[in-house]
Amino acid sequence: MNEVDNAEKEMNRGFLQLVVLLLLEKAMYGYMIVRVLEEQGLTVDENTLYPLLRRLEEKGALSSRWDATEAKARKYYEVTDQGRVLRGSLLEIWVKQGKTIQTLRQEVRS
Amino acid sequence: MNAHISDFLERVRPFLVAANEVDVLREIGSSVEDRAAGMAGGMTEENLQAAVGAMGDPRDVAAAWSTARPAVAANYRKIHWLLAGLLYAVTVGMAVISAITGGATFVGPFVYIPSLTPLTLLCYLPFAFVFDYGLASLLIQVNERLGTRVGVEWVRHIAHRDPRRGRPTLGRVIGELVGVAGTVALYLLARFGIPHVVSLPGPMQLMKIPFFIPFAVCELALVTAEFTVTFVHYARDWPAFAIIKPLAGMVALLIAATIVRTSAQSGLADLILRGVLVVTVLIKTWDLVQGVATAFFAWNAAPRM
Numbered sequence: 013m014n015e016v017d018n019a020e021k022e023m024n025r026g027f028l029q030l031v032v033l034l035l036l037e038k039a040m041y042g043y044m045i046v047r048v049l050e051e052q053g054l055t056v057d058e059n060t061l062y063p064l065l066r067r068l069e070e071k072g073a074l075s076s077r078w079d080a081t082e083a084k085a086r087k088y089y090e091v092t093d094q095g096r097v098l099r100g101s102l103l104e105i106w107v108k109q110g111k112t113i114q115t116l117r118q119e120v121r122s
Numbered sequence: 123m124n125a126h127i128s129d130f131l132e133r134v135r136p137f138l139v140a141a142n143e144v145d146v147l148r149e150i151g152s153s154v155e156d157r158a159a160g161m162a163g164g165m166t167e168e169n170l171q172a173a174v175g176a177m178g179d180p181r182d183v184a185a186a187w188s189t190a191r192p193a194v195a196a197n198y199r200k201i202h203w204l205l206a207g208l209l210y211a212v213t214v215g216m217a218v219i220s221a222i223t224g225g226a227t228f229v230g231p232f233v234y235i236p237s238l239t240p241l242t243l244l245c246y247l248p249f250a251f252v253f254d255y256g257l258a259s260l261l262i263q264v265n266e267r268l269g270t271r272v273g274v275e276w277v278r279h280i281a282h283r284d285p286r287r288g289r290p291t292l293g294r295v296i297g298e299l300v301g302v303a304g305t306v307a308l309y310l311l312a313r314f315g316i317p318h319v320v321s322l323p324g325p326m327q328l329m330k331i332p333f334f335i336p337f338a339v340c341e342l343a344l345v346t347a348e349f350t351v352t353f354v355h356y357a358r359d360w361p362a363f364a365i366i367k368p369l370a371g372m373v374a375l376l377i378a379a380t381i382v383r384t385s386a387q388s389g390l391a392d393l394i395l396r397g398v399l400v401v402t403v404l405i406k407t408w409d410l411v412q413g414v415a416t417a418f419f420a421w422n423a424a425p426r427m
Contacts, residue, residue, distance in 0.1 A: 041152075041156070042149065043152075043157060047160065059177070059186040060186065062149060063187050070189065085152060087145075087148070087149050
């Protein structure tokens with residue numbers, strides 16, 4: 013794994029948390045999230061995504077339920093009110109960071 | 123659930139530490155099935171096998187999915203060794219005292235050893251360290267659970283801060299040698315009763331005290347071990363000597379006390395000699411505790427900028 017891959021992985025940690033909180037306004041199961049994110053051009057390792065879902069659930073940001081109505085049981089996750097508050101805070105940070113990067117890039121150009 | 127998945131989950135579980143293991147395993151199994159179902163051809167045997175293979179090493183999967191905190195956090199690894207070293211100093215000290223007093227060894231990790239022989243001693247010393255290492259782990263874990271952080275400030279007060287206590291001078295090496303010579307004379311006096319041989323008059327009843335020879339042997343073992351380490355330390359500077367010197371002395375003392383073990387006597391002189399040796403051990407135990415602390419801070423000193 014090269015340096016860019018390493019940096020991407022580190023940057024994705026916080027980013028993925030925000031993405032998941034945005035995406036799970038509608039209940040989804042783990043593999044469905046992987047597929048949706050892949051369609052959006054974001055490849056996610058399952059061993060990273062699932063533990064993240066569980067951590068967010070432990071924090072109360074997500075709720076989950078097992079659905080066995082189909083041929084096989086699946087665990088569906090959905091964002092909670094607490095998760096929405098967290099999402100708002102993370103979005104603020106993300107916007108602030110974006111502005112900082114923008115400013116720094118402009119300074120570099122000039 | 124498919125046999126490939128069950129087999130994979132069985133290999134994950136021994137390394138998995140989570141509050142709800144069954145739920146985690148179900149979800150891993152479900153994600154593998156989903157991955158296989160998403161492959162061309164659906165959930166065939168080959169696809170399930172490939173999906174399991176794509177999950178990677180079961181140990182890595184378990185590590186990624188584990189939610190519980192490890193027994194000892196990564197930032198406590200050095201503290202773990204420090205605590206184990208401090209506990210070991212006390213354990214060895216207690217074992218020496220037990221051997222000297224002629225009683226049974228009533229120290230960890232063994233609850234009770236009726237008689238510490240040289241052979242059991244060989245097993246005892248490393249086993250005691252393993253025990254103390256585990257005990258240190260437990261102490262850190264309990265402390266963390268109680269919501270307090272393990273600090274090192276209290277250990278800093280124990281460590282020698284005087285730089286002159288570092289590498290020994292030639293004078294100190296000679297001093298240690300004189301100590302050995304003096305103890306050899308004491309041993310000879312005890313063993314062969316030289317004053318009697320040269321027909322010296324006076325109250326030379328010391329040799330009649332049953333514990334006098336064991337006392338002299340123990341002292342001789344202690345000073346010889348300390349002289350040897352001081353001599354090597356003089357040739358080469360290394361922070362570990364702060365631990366090695368008192369530990370070597372203690373181990374030599376323990377070996378000697380084990381070999382020359384005599385049953386407890388009731389005589390006052392005998393009792394005094396045992397008492398002197400026990401006090402010596404307590405001082406050496408404290409030296410070892412200080413040595414562990416000193417070496418720890420020497421190894422973890424701030425880098426020169």
